[in-house]
Amino acid sequence: MQEKVFEHLSSVFYPERVAVIGATDSPDRVGFNVFQSILEGGFTGRVYPVHPRHESILGQPVYKSIGEVPGPVDLAVICLNQHATVQAVESCGRLGVKGVLCHAGGYREMGDEGRELEMRLIATAQKYAMVLVGPNSLGLINNEGNFYSTFYPLQIPKGSVSLISQSGGMGLTIIHKALDEGMGINKFIGVGNCSTVGFADYLEYLGEDSGTSVIAVFMEGTADARRFALAAEKVAAKKPVVLLKAGRSPVSDYFTVTHTGSAAGSYRLYRDIFSQFGVYMADSAHDLVAACKGLSLLAPARSNRIGILTHTAGPSIVMADQLSEKGCVIPPLQESTISRVKEIIGEDPPVVLKNPLDAAGLGFARETFGWLAGAMLEDPGIDLLVAVYCLHKNWGLPSREIIEAQRQYGKPVVACYASHWEGCRDDRNILQNAGIPLYTTPEDACAAVAALVHHSKRGGRIRP
C-alpha cells in the first residue's frame, strides 16, 4: 500500500474537520441524515454543513459553499446527485480537501452514461490526488472518534471488529446482528463502487490500524481479486480476515453488475483461493458475526483439539459433528483427566467419561460444572473448551464458574447457552467482558471455534 493512500485514508477515518456538502433540513434526504448522524454521534472534531440556501440546520450555522468553510477540510461528505457530485469533487480538489466520501449512485452500475460520469469523477479525484470513498457508498463509521458518517444514523458499541462492505444493506444487516450479539465495532466502511480505493487498500489500511483486531468483509465482486488475495494473505498473518462473498449461483452476475458494477465471478474459485490465502470464508451474516465475535474475544488456540463440556447432549453432538467436518478434532479424554473427573463426581458416576462430556446425569450444580470445566481445560490434549448449558428458571447459568476455570488454565473458552436473547443478556455481558464469547445455538458456537482454529493454524504456518 502506498504511503499516500494510507495517509489519506487516515484523513478519511480520523478527520478533524468535516464538511457535509448538501446538508439539508429535510429528514427524507441523505444530506440531513448524514449531518444528523455526525452531530448526534458525538463526533469529536468540527463539522460544517454546506448548502447554498439554508441558514441553519439542527441549530448549526450553514456555509453557502465549501469555499466559505474556514480552514482546511480533511473530509468532504458529498450528499448531492451524481452530476452535482462531480462538480463538488472538483471544488474540493481546488481547495485542497484531502478526501471525499460520495454517497450518490447513478454511475457505472447504471450503464454507459453512468460509466462515463464515473470516469470523470475518478479523473477529478486523481487530478488532485484526493482519496475518493465510493461513489454509491453508505458512508463510514469510526467508533474511536465517534465519527458516524452514514445516512442511517445509529450508535453501536465500541469494539475491535472492523467491517468493509460493498453493500450498505448487508453492512447494516451485519451491524444489526453485531448489536444483537453484543459485538463491538471499531470501523465500518461502505466501499460502494470502489472507484479509486479498492478492497485491498481498505484491507491493508485496517491491517495497520491499531484499533482493529479482526476484519470482516462483505464482497459482491472485485475487479482485482488477485490483489485482494495477496493483501489478505499479508494482513491475515497479523489479524483474522473473515469474508462473506455473494455470488454463489451462476445467475448472480446478472444481479450484482447493476448494484456496484462488479461481476460476482465463480464463488467456488473465490472461496478456495481466498481460504488458501488465509481468509476465513463465512456462509451467512449470522456466521460472519459469530466468527468475528469469537475472533475478537479469544486468544489464538494452540491447535485444533476441542473439548466439549455440556449439560445437555444434543447441542454437543451437533457441535462435535460440525467441528469434525471443519477440520477440528474432538480427542478422547486423557487418563489424568478421567481420574480428575472421578475425583470430582465419584468413582461410578452416572456419566459416560468421554469427550463431549455430558454432565446431565449429575444434577444441576453450577459449581460442579465449573470444576469439570477446569478438569477438561487441564487436559493436555485439549486446546479450547466449549461449555454448553441451558437457561433454567431456578438453576441460573454457570457464567462465573466458567470464567474462573478459564482464568485458571488460560486456554480459550467458548460458551453456548440454549436461551433467548433477553434471558442471557446479563450473562452474555459478564462472559464477553471476561473474554468468553457467548452464543445461543451450537452452529454459531462452531463458527467461532472453526474461525479461531483456521486463524491459529494460519498464524502457526506463517510465523517463523
Next chain:
Amino acid sequence: MQEKVFEHLSSVFYPERVAVIGATDSPDRVGFNVFQSILEGGFTGRVYPVHPRHESILGQPVYKSIGEVPGPVDLAVICLNQHATVQAVESCGRLGVKGVLCHAGGYREMGDEGRELEMRLIATAQKYAMVLVGPNSLGLINNEGNFYSTFYPLQIPKGSVSLISQSGGMGLTIIHKALDEGMGINKFIGVGNCSTVGFADYLEYLGEDSGTSVIAVFMEGTADARRFALAAEKVAAKKPVVLLKAGRSPVSDYFTVTHTGSAAGSYRLYRDIFSQFGVYMADSAHDLVAACKGLSLLAPARSNRIGILTHTAGPSIVMADQLSEKGCVIPPLQESTISRVKEIIGEDPPVVLKNPLDAAGLGFARETFGWLAGAMLEDPGIDLLVAVYCLHKNWGLPSREIIEAQRQYGKPVVACYASHWEGCRDDRNILQNAGIPLYTTPEDACAAVAALVHHSKRGGRIRP
C-alpha cells in the same frame, strides 16, 4: 398408526388428570421443576404431586403414593431414578394409568446394564398397554391446554408449529430461537430413547392434530428410518415437515450412541431420502426456526417464481443467489409490470427495471415502496414476493404498506428488515399478525421461501 396409540397419545398431550411421581420441594430436583412448571404454566386439568414423605409442595397437598390419588389418572410424570422408574411404571399399570412420561436417563445409552433395565421398562409398559414417553425425556408441552410438563419451567406464545426433539437441549435451543423470532409453539415432545413410541408415531399423531400446521423435528438417529420416511411422506402431503438431523460427520455415531442410544447413520443418505419423501431438511437451528415460522404463516405458493423488492441491493443479491441455488426462479419482470412501475416512479427512473427491483435510487418514501410491492405482486410471473428494507431512525419501516399490498393481491409475502431484534419488534408483531413472516437476515428469509416452495411443490405433486 394404530387407533390405540393415537388415543393414548391424546391422553398424553391432552390429559385431564396428571400425577407427578417424585414431586419434591427442592428446586434443584427434576421433581420440583416439573411440578412447578405444570402448576405455574396454568394447566387447565388437575395435577397431583406424589411423594411418600412430603405433606405439601408449593401449597398443594401431596399424595403418599399413586394409589392414593383420587380417580383415574391419564398421565403419570415420573421423576425418579431409572430403577425406581421401572417400579413406578408397574404401579401405574396396575392402576390403569393410560400413559407415563419418564424423565430418568440411565438406560440403553449407558451400556448393557441400562439396556436390560430399559427392556424391563418396555415390557412393563407393554404388559399394561400403556404409552411410554421417553425414557430420557425432557418432557412435553401442549400449549393448547397450558400443559407445561418439562423440568425447564417456561412459557411460550401459542402458535401452530409443533416440535418433536430427540434431545432436550436442542429442543430448548429451538424453543428459545422461536421466542426470539416471535414464532408460536403448539406442542413440544422430548422423545428421548423412543422405547415404545417412535418418531413415526409422534409424527402421525401431529399429522392428525388440528392445532398443528407445521411439524419440526430434531433427530439424532432412528432405528426405523424407513417407517419414519413413509410416515413423513403421508404427513407431508397434508402439512409441512421440517427436519434438522445431527450426524453429518463420520465420527458422529460415537457421540450419539451414548446420548439416546441411536446411531446417527449416513447424513447424506438421510438427507436425500427424507427430502424425496417430502421432508424439508434444515441446516441449523436458525434455519429450522426460520423455515417453520414462514411455513406456519404463509399460504402455499403457486410455484417457485420469486419477486424481490428492495430498498438496498446487497441483501437482494444474497437472496437471489441463494434462492437460485435452492431451486427457485427469479424471473424477469413482465412488460405490464414494467409499465406499471413507470406509472408509479416516472418514465426515466433512477432504477434498473429488473427483478430484484432495487428502489434505493428513489429516496425513501414508504408509500412508493408499498405501490411497488403491489406492482410486483400483480405480475403474473411472480408467485411470492420478498420485501427488503433497512431500519432507519427517521424513515420508519413500510410494514403497513407491505400488509396492504399483500391483502390486495393475496400472494404470499416475506419481509426482511436489516434490524436488530429490539428495533423491529413492534413491526414484527404487526407483520406476523397479518401473516407476513419477518426476518432480519437475507439467509433466514431464504430459508422460509425455500421451505415454502419445497412444500408447495410437494403438495402440488401429491394432490389429485
